[in-house]
Amino acid sequence: MSEPQTMETEEDLLTCLQVKFFHPQQHVKGLYSLLRLGQRTKHSADDPLKLGRDAQSCTFALVDPRVSRKQLSLQAFRTPQSPEMLFTIQNLSQKGRLTVNGCGLGYLERKDLPDKALILFGEYEILIIRESGEAKGSFEVELEVLAVSPSREMCLCVPSMTPIMDTGFSPMNTFSNEASSCGPLETDETVMCQSG
Structure with missing residues (x-):
């Protein structure tokens, strides 16, 4: 008997968030040692992604005492007018502001993410690029570290x-x-x- 052929489903065409980190001292410190860099990981669309220093409560953890325990959250959503999976970002830090393409967010404030966004907090710069997909129930995240500051390349x-x-x-x-x-x-x- 031959193996059954698997049919391509909409879940094969996942939306992907490319999350690219930069910190001016990243070459000295092991800031990203808890992140799975260079790999795409699949996430359920109904669970928010959290970034912070607490590896127990956050999906992605940074090894940096200056980062809040819970720094930010990314939540997937859809609108009735579009099949696209979109995302909001929320500042979870009570200590510091977060900026999204130059617009500041205070504690618990949220903003819809554009297809390309530069997120700043502390000395971190995070470039998030959304690649469209057709899946409704899940999406992928790919993490990487940039060698140069992304703010030099984006016009803000x-x-x-x-x-x-x-x-x-x-x-x-x-x-x-x-x-x-x-x-x-x-x-x-x-x-x-x-x-x-």
Whole structure:
């Protein structure tokens, strides 16, 4: 008798989160010794993924006393309008802020993740890239370490780098931090000159 052929199912086409870590001192310390780097691992879509220093309560643990016991959570979700599996990120740290593409999240605040997101907390930079799939019940995660800072490659608006106009007036004083951190401000630089 021959072996039965396995049919390809939608579970073979899993959404994958590529999670790429960077820390300026990663070459000195064993920060990532508890992570399964370079391997795709399958996860149930109804269980949130947690990242922190507590290996007992977190799916992924970092060996760093400056990382919160539970730092962040990633949760899969779907909308009625789309078959895509999407993700939210939630800050689980009471001690520190988390930024997602330049927009800050306080304790227990959450945000939908875009297809490519740069997450910052402490000295860590984490680049998360979502590869689409068709499966509804599970997804994969692939972890790796980057040799160079991903923030150098992503274009983010940094509020402290907002240019000051010739008048010496800073537009930062009139707009909320959220507005200034989520996009550039544009001004009309046309100057009307009258000849005498």
